[in-house]
């Protein structure tokens with residue numbers, strides 16, 4: 001028997017990094033996916049095959065001995081098959097570029113948790129999300145849980161660490177143009193850098209958290225009114241807060257300048273330090289924005305909101 005699951009990547013529209021410290025964020029899932037298939041095997045090993053490499057280990061290997069980006073899959077498989085007399089083979093297929101802020105790790109953890117657990121029982125989305133966050137913590141202990149949540153449920157949502165998520169019911173008519181700096185980041189490393197900034201600048205960081213929190217509340221009102229111009233201004237304002245915490249660089253600033261030129265606003269999305277930015281557009285300025293990135297030889301594509309979330313088949 002084979003079990004298959006897929007989960008979308010994501011864009012953080014507002015609130016990355018501040019969400020780790022309890023501020024509300026706004027996120028949406030995007031139409032790029034990771035698909036994981038899992039199959040029981042007679043050989044009692046855990047084997048993982050992905051476009052980024054392979055890992056094959058005996059059951060019950062200590063996690064501290066595993067130095068592989070495939071560790072979250074091993075963690076999930078070992079936890080789930082612990083009491084079953086079986087091995088497992090996992091295959092990962094991805095169309096989400098890795099380490100650029102589009103939630104590849106969360107999509108892996110969500111699709112992995114679903115594909116593996118559903119070989120044994122009919123796990124709910126809630127249970128899968130819990131497993132996925134545990135798996136993500138094997139590579140990035142401090143995760144806010146925001147990314148796994150939106151990859152599980154899809155759509156557009158507000159999220160905070162204490163209260164979890166609330167779906168945003170109004171479906172704004174915007175398009176996102178995502179441009180990739182092709183500078184890979186490690187979310188864990190960038191988040192650690194922000195922690196250092198916070199510790200050295202406690203007062204400034206608290207002010208930034210308060211400002212971000214107000215900004216997110218205003219955006220939630222503007223989304224209801226579909227006021228795209230105003231939402232775009234908030235995107236640009238949010239980027240200023242991200243500049244202050246040190247996760248931007250010259251290339252990202254150049255991309256944001258290009259993005260802002262044709263669109264309603266542009267900012268980094270995800271951890272930063274590299275990775276992607278997005279520009280907020282609608283039908284009126286979508287093509288122009290894409291053209292401007294292409295003219296400067298930036299890798300870019302338009303993304304739609306994914307409303308499917310986790311899919312199992």
Ligand SMILES: Nc1ncnc2c1ncn2[C@@H]1O[C@H](COP(=O)(O)OP(=O)(O)OP(=O)(O)O)[C@@H](O)[C@H]1O
Nearest residue numbers: 050069094098099100101102103104105187270271
């Ligand atoms: N195709 C893949 N196959 C296996 N593992 C993958 C794949 N893509 C991503 N991963 C997992 O996700 C990790 C990258 O996660 P990281 O958090 O650094 O970036 P991201 O999730 O793409 O960005 P962000 O967290 O900012 O959205 C990899 O080290 C690996 O563990």
Ligand SMILES: C[C@@](O)(CCO)CC(=O)[O-]
Nearest residue numbers: 016017143144145270271
């Ligand atoms: C940087 C961060 O806010 C988002 C990464 O996509 C980290 C997190 O929320 O776990």
